[in-house]
Amino acid sequence: MRHLITTKDFNKLEILELLGEAREFLDEKPRTFLEGKSITTIFFENSTRTLSSFESAAKRLGARVLRLDVAKSSSSKGETLYDTAAILDAMGPNAIVVRHANSGVPSILAKHLHCPVVNAGDGKHAHPTQALLDLFTIHNHFQGDIEGKKICIVGDIKNSRVANSNIELLSRFKLDISLVAPPHFMPTTSLKKFYKLDEKLIENTDIIMSLRTQSERHNKSIYASLKDYANDFCIEKNLLKDKKLILLHPGPVNRNIDISDEMMEDERTLILKQVKNGVAIRMAVLKKLILEKDERC
Numbered sequence: 001m002r003h004l005i006t007t008k009d010f011n012k013l014e015i016l017e018l019l020g021e022a023r024e025f026l027d028e029k030p031r032t033f034l035e036g037k038s039i040t041t042i043f044f045e046n047s048t049r050t051l052s053s054f055e056s057a058a059k060r061l062g063a064r065v066l067r068l069d070v071a072k073s074s075s076s077k078g079e080t081l082y083d084t085a086a087i088l089d090a091m092g093p094n095a096i097v098v099r100h101a102n103s104g105v106p107s108i109l110a111k112h113l114h115c116p117v118v119n120a121g122d123g124k125h126a127h128p129t130q131a132l133l134d135l136f137t138i139h140n141h142f143q144g145d146i147e148g149k150k151i152c153i154v155g156d157i158k159n160s161r162v163a164n165s166n167i168e169l170l171s172r173f174k175l176d177i178s179l180v181a182p183p184h185f186m187p188t189t190s191l192k193k194f195y196k197l198d199e200k201l202i203e204n205t206d207i208i209m210s211l212r213t214q215s216e217r218h219n220k221s222i223y224a225s226l227k228d229y230a231n232d233f234c235i236e237k238n239l240l241k242d243k244k245l246i247l248l249h250p251g252p253v254n255r256n257i258d259i260s261d262e263m264m265e266d267e268r269t270l271i272l273k274q275v276k277n278g279v280a281i282r283m284a285v286l287k288k289l290i291l292e293k294d295e296r297c
């Protein structure tokens with residue numbers, strides 16, 4: 001049985017197939033592939049867009065969705081993860097979508113469950129469907145011609161599971177990655193590193209992926225104020241000028257810290273396209289994992 005814990009769980013061919021299938025799903029028409037199936041979502045960490053994206057994806061495929069309300073669940077009363085896994089399993093879902101503030105939780109659950117587990121974000125570790133939807137958005141924009149395209153990932157890279165998953169996936173698809181961040185947000189890496197977002201860098205890039213400062217994962221306030229950070233790293237029109245490129249952000253955006261109000265309205269900013277693409281790619285992932293399991297039974 002297959003799970004999606006990190007982007008490495010799918011090979012390149014499988015990913016290209018997922019992108020192809022997701023492209024079909026962009027018509028937003030309801031499908032019946034997962035009729036009679038049940039998908040459980042359990043989000044131990046807050047989320048609006050990823051949770052609703054997975055739930056729309058499941059429903060658009062004809063599946064039923066059971067959302068476990070973690071605030072009311074027994075884990076907040078001290079139940080161990082293993083007991084939670086056993087209870088979830090006993091309900092017999094066809095897939096479980098899980099988000100947790102601790103890295104590794106989806107992979108532990110996967111060892112104890114009899115259905116595919118999809119990681120919807122675990123700590124600083126991984127967020128595979130976000131990276132897949134980002135790749136999908138880039139692939140669609142450049143009509144498949146993505147090898148060698150230059151991408152700058154900007155922001156709190158060290159604390160970002162979105163950055164981790166994208167670095168793995170986009171390197172595999174041979175994008176040329178540069179990391180742009182202040183020293184304390186820069187991970188140890190063999191990739192190209194830049195400590196300033198300047199015009200020369202912008203001139204040489206095809207894609208900017210801006211990330212949110214992950215204040216909830218900082219032990220102390222590292223930048224005296226987010227304003228200081230914004231002075232150096234906020235994506236602004238007067239920096240990009242008329243340069244032909246695309247701007248991505250996984251959301252939620254800290255306006256005028258990550259991206260300026262003006263750039264939020266700019267047609268190079270593809271955030272809403274990413275949201276739409278996210279539902280389609282999650283449909284493709286859920287369909288693949290659930291139907292493949294059925295074939296093997």
Ligand code: NCD
Pocket residue numbers: 049050121127130161162211212250251252
């Ligand atoms: C990201 C996340 O939760 O990891 N957001 C998301 O999935 N929509 C990025 C973030 O929180 O900054």
